[in-house]
Amino acid sequence: MIRLEHVSKIFGGKAGVHAVRDVSLEIAPGEIFGIIGYSGAGKSTLVRCINLLEEPTCGKVTVDGQVLADIPAAGEKALNEQVRGAVRMPQAQLREMRKKIGMIFQQFNLMPSRTVAENVAFPLKGSGLSREAAAAKVTGLLELVGLPDKAGAYPSQLSGGQKQRVAIARALANDPKVLLCDEATSALDPQTTQSILRLIRDINQKTGITVVVITHEMAVVKEICHKVAVMDGGRVVEEGRVYDVFSNPREEVTRSFIATTSNLSKVEELIEANDPMVALEPGELIVRLSYGRNNVSEATISEISRRFGVDVSIIYSNMEILDGAPLGGLVAILSGEKGREAIGYLSEKNVVVEVLKRG
Amino acid sequence: MAEFLNSIIPNVMSKPDLLWKAFVETLQMLALTAPISFLLGLVLGVAVVAAKPGGVLRNKWVYLLVGKVIDLFRSIPFILLALIMMELSRLVVGTATGVKGAIIPLLFGTVPFFARQVETAMAEVPPGLIEAAESMGCGPWDILWRVYLKESIPGIVRGGTITLVSLIGFTAMAGAIGAGGLGNFAISYGTRHQMDVAYVVILIILVMVSLIQTVGNRIAKKATH
Structure with a gap:
């Protein structure tokens, strides 16, 4: 479903920050894939390379068989816009593509001036749905996330967990094939984290949506992920099925993550x-x-x-x-x-x- | 009652028609200038936010040009701005005096001021909301309209209130150099040992300002969720 090939991202010119270094990942359809790392490991930048909120400095990004960007490494020229042979999906097409890649965030990012229902309906504009069909869609989504009675509430009236549920409903509005979760539970208490993770797992099982989970908490990976990639210093240092990585960690950073969840x-x-x-x-x-x-x-x-x-x-x-x-x-x-x-x-x-x- | 007023504000009571005329002129200046300023200021404010580095329609030249023009007119004291705008006013509206002649200088005083207010209000929209909208496939115009403007309505209303209050101040100054209105009325008579005229004008303006501020606060509060 998602294929990253030799993706690198450098911020701020030649001497800039090398946030992502030569990452290649393959994420299968229907999989819940965890990317774990300490802050600064490059995981948030990497996940933004999937929907091209960040354009990779070089590397190839393929989602659902479509190439979003294919930018050849050209040494120093890679920082120049005019790299020869660079392929970028046209903006209009990329926007359509993004509708098929939902994303949720640590800070929820709901629109404070819109009600819950209006927030969920936000991405439906231009989808061609009639007013009634859109309203029915919103109602269905709010039921899915367990908030059918909050349609008229404003985000400021909701708890953190409820806000994230609304954000999930909004991310699913266009029936995406991929859901990107960027530290989606990091601002929540442990109990709420559990309930949000359970919701994501249920949706994954019901719809077969591919989920990418960015986190710095091993407990999150343990709870829902099938596979995990451990990032450190912009690289993926270890990758595999969660069980294999846990039972036989090879890297020091992986061990230190495991240590956080066991006494x-x-x-x-x-x-x-x-x-x-x-x-x-x-x-x-x-x-x-x-x-x-x-x-x-x-x-x-x-x-x-x-x-x-x-x-x-x-x-x-x-x-x-x-x-x-x-x-x-x-x-x-x-x-x-x-x-x-x-x-x-x-x-x-x-x-x-x-x-x-x-x- | 009339007797009492005659005794404390004799110079106002002797020319109520002139006071009324001045009041209407001030209202006319506000009514003509405020809507145009609102629109132009909004466009310029949005242009600056959209064109700024990292903005949704980033464009270094538009950003620099609009920003510098705004700063230029903001830095000229209004009384001098009104003077140097006289020629332009004659060219555009045919006169530099009266209510009509006041519009051009008032616009040049108000639009840049409001544009900065709009920019400030829009700058308070959290970047996360913009990123979320981008992740949902919104284009730049969608983001400007459905996120930036929609989310900064309370801030824009507050900025609009401040701008309107300062516009009232500008109309009084414009009055001093021949535009008519309450400012002109107060200066014409207040300086001839008729200080009660000045006090009454100040009182009227005070009431207008409080009214605008109250209404503005209420709308802003209602738009905040």
Whole structure:
């Protein structure tokens, strides 16, 4: 549905800010695709390259089989408007294309002087719908987002979550094939975030719309995304199915995102602070075990206790369901003669073992 | 009652017809100038916002030209502007005196002022709204009309109120150099030891200004959601 090929964006001339560096992504129809990164990672710029709110400095953008821009890299000439062979969709056609790419924003961006119904009807102008058909469309959309009784209200009378629901209804007005969500839940509290994410997932399942979710919160990716790309310094550093990326992160930045949603990394803080909870006797080890979908249900802990006579005292444990599959881990103190053998056995069972501290 | 008025404002009571005539002239100046200023100021204000760097119809030359012309006329004190506009007024409307002769200088005083008010009001529209409209496939004219203007109605009404109040001030000054109206009336008699004339004129203008301000505030409030 969306294909980005070698997309780069440089702001402000030759010595400018390199916001996006050579990003290539393929997003399949019906997929919920997460792009996660810290602020400044370039993710908001990247998502604006999809509907060409930002024109890439170079690279090719294809949405639904149509090329929106194809700008060859030409070294320094790429900053010049007159790059040879650059293809841009004509403005009028691009505007029509944008009607098929809905977008919602962190700050909702509703028109304050228009009522909820008028906001939702805003993009319908020029769609050729009769007044009655447009009104029916608005009513249907407001029902879809759960706000059928707010048609006459003004945005200032709504809560943040309600505003985002109206924004979603507005973004869907022209039956788009793609929905771009730029930090859509970042201004909302955790509960409201949950309900908005659920709404987006429901709409995705009902209509098969392709969704791109920009966020800095791993919890958002975990909640709804099928696939995820991790951005850092303008590049996509890691990409894949959410489960695979979570269970086997390769990059430091990915690990740091995962750490924000699990307490398995807190033990490092305890160790650093010399907390009595992690004080060790000689021969004891603190280990972190990470399970994947193949071994989470096996009784590996009882198994090593029995086989190797080690005592396992669990400090933390954590278990999540990601993309329908379980992912878990625990931090524990191992004590006993055969600690090394026990670890070897766990590794054989494909449990990832990290030794954090030795007594 | 008449006796009481005769005793406190004798010089006004001796020529009520002249006061009435002056009042009507002032209203005529306002009625002729305000609508034209509103339209021209709106067009210039929108032009500046549309043409500014990063605007929806960005154009460096239009932006510089319109901006400089506005600044030029804004920087000339109105009393001098009225003087130097006399020739142009004779050329365009055939006279430089009376209500008719006042229109050209009043326009040159008011339009740039209101254009900046419009620009300020439109600058307060959050850029996120413009981006959202672009993401929905709106073109530049759509954005100017359906987002910028629509969302800045309260600000434009407030700016219009301020402009109208300052226009009343301009008509008084225009009166001083021969345009008639309340300003002319007050200066003609107030300077001849008939200070009560000046006080009455000030009172009338005060009432007009408060009225305009009240109505303006109310409309602006109603347009804000």
